[in-house]
Amino acid sequence: MSNLSGFIKWFQASGGSIDIGSMGFVDFPPSEGGRGAVALNDIPEGHTLFTIPRSLTLSTRTSTLPKVFGLSEWKERKLHEGWVGLILCMMWEAANTSSSKWGPYLDTLPTEFSTPMFWPEDDLKALEGSSVVEKLGRDDAERDYYQKLIPAVESRPNLFLPDHISVYYSLEVYHVMGSRILSRSFDVERWELDDSGEDAPTDQPDGAMDVDLPGPVNAQGVDHTEGGSEGGDGSDEEDASDTSMVPMADMLNARYQTENAKLFYEEKVLRMVSTKPIKAGEQIWNTYGDLPNAELLRRYGHVDLLPLGSGIDGNPGDVLELRADLTISAASSLDPTISPESSKERIEWWLEEGGDDVFALERESPLPDVLISFIHLISLGEDGWSKVQSKGKPPKPKIDALVLSIAIRSLEQKMKTYPTSLKQDEETLETSLSLNKRNALIVVMGEKRILRDVLADCRSQLQALERKEAGQSKRRAEESDKGGAQAKKSRR
Numbered sequence: 001m002s003n004l005s006g007f008i009k010w011f012q013a014s015g016g017s018i019d020i021g022s023m024g025f026v027d028f029p030p031s032e033g034g035r036g037a038v039a040l041n042d043i044p045e046g047h048t049l050f051t052i053p054r055s056l057t058l059s060t061r062t063s064t065l066p067k068v069f070g071l072s073e074w075k076e077r078k079l080h081e082g083w084v085g086l087i088l089c090m091m092w093e094a095a096n097t098s099s100s101k102w103g104p105y106l107d108t109l110p111t112e113f114s115t116p117m118f119w120p121e122d123d124l125k126a127l128e129g130s131s132v133v134e135k136l137g138r139d140d141a142e143r144d145y146y147q148k149l150i151p152a153v154e155s156r157p158n159l160f161l162p163d164h165i166s167v168y169y170s171l172e173v174y175h176v177m178g179s180r181i182l183s184r185s186f187d188v189e190r191w192e193l194d195d196s197g198e199d200a201p202t203d204q205p206d207g208a209m210d211v212d213l214p215g216p217v218n219a220q221g222v223d224h225t226e227g228g229s230e231g232g233d234g235s236d237e238e239d240a241s242d243t244s245m246v247p248m249a250d251m252l253n254a255r256y257q258t259e260n261a262k263l264f265y266e267e268k269v270l271r272m273v274s275t276k277p278i279k280a281g282e283q284i285w286n287t288y289g290d291l292p293n294a295e296l297l298r299r300y301g302h303v304d305l306l307p308l309g310s311g312i313d314g315n316p317g318d319v320l321e322l323r324a325d326l327t328i329s330a331a332s333s334l335d336p337t338i339s340p341e342s343s344k345e346r347i348e349w350w351l352e353e354g355g356d357d358v359f360a361l362e363r364e365s366p367l368p369d370v371l372i373s374f375i376h377l378i379s380l381g382e383d384g385w386s387k388v389q390s391k392g393k394p395p396k397p398k399i400d401a402l403v404l405s406i407a408i409r410s411l412e413q414k415m416k417t418y419p420t421s422l423k424q425d426e427e428t429l430e431t432s433l434s435l436n437k438r439n440a441l442i443v444v445m446g447e448k449r450i451l452r453d454v455l456a457d458c459r460s461q462l463q464a465l466e467r468k469e470a471g472q473s474k475r476r477a478e479e480s481d482k483g484g485a486q487a488k489k490s491r492r
């Protein structure tokens, strides 16, 4: 059993409650998540496994550092944006572990990660073609380290002892703290009072659950690059102080649609509740939002492999990301009047209307409507474009031969961004591989399978349309021949 007794004692002494008769911790095999929570008895649905006082969560709201540092200077130095402030708090708490409220908790956190952020160049090459590498955000993260964190640390030698800098405030520690946040944090909004002064659960994007409790806390794993960001610009509306480390709740592993427990929030505590009956000996699983393997690997350092049928294993939640610029270059190779320059105004309009510049293609799903609409938008003539603008609505997602041809060309170009074929990957997977290379291969194979299937579907739709079109022209020609013959006859 994982030796967490010191942590559990600290948790209970700090106001946390845990049903130690029902739940324990064990080291599951790595494919099951490694250290995780296990049911010690049969647990019924709706059972409280543990509660965490809000004050025991670790965030820029609960750490005393921002106040000790001075809130106005904290803001002036932009430590309230993105994750840099929380990272600094975690570093400071770790540097002062004997006096920190979270010392025994910080001791439970990992120092090594299998996420691509820490991979050597050669392993990263195995991810070529996938969007994982461009999303790592290492440079942005390091910019925040040098431009915000280090100047703040050096400005206050009384708080951040100079001989602590190389040990507790190094770039390496910065990345470790960032990765701890990426793989273990929760989004914990402030508890709001409604107009009547009553307590009300804050609005959570995940929606309410079918449990007689307030809504669930956001799925774990706030995003590194798109959300708070270790190095993000903080320009989005998310409140960085919501990003919280939640002791005990972050000990639960997750697997695609296997969740049997979920974290709910209340005014004073966060409550982990079973959402299904769990048999003695079974793992207690949280959810990380059923992410595709590319995202699981980037944030958590693992991939989900479940049977998909026909002897294939993979992640049913996989997606293929197709970038808008690739679609535009595919369109311009078919129709030279379409170009990045001629599409610029339309793309800006599309983004302003809330459109995205990346399209997610899912397993066993047709071409997404949003991509069809986008292809129409870039291939419209000037009249059509004026109509779209005056209506203020993107074009209808109607499939036609032009849309299919552009989609096929885009998918073919996307396929070329991967250096190996799916068949080669299947063969490589049978050989002995390092964990990183294996995980990378599983990510790109999942993407290529979606690509292959959507491509086949588009090609067969195009063939069917062409057959239909050819049939119609033949009939038209026959009718006009008949018409001509009759006219000749009647002239005679």
Ligand SMILES: C[S@@+](CC[C@H](N)C(=O)[O-])C[C@H]1O[C@@H](n2cnc3c(N)ncnc32)[C@H](O)[C@@H]1O
Binding pocket: 030, 031, 032, 033, 034, 035, 036, 183, 184, 250, 251, 252, 253, 254, 255, 299, 300, 301, 302, 303, 304
């Ligand atoms: C929130 S923590 C869960 C607890 C963690 N196992 C621990 O030892 O503290 C998330 C990390 O657990 C691991 N993990 C969770 N679910 C997993 C799974 N299905 N397969 C492999 N690893 C998993 C990954 O390393 C991930 O970054």
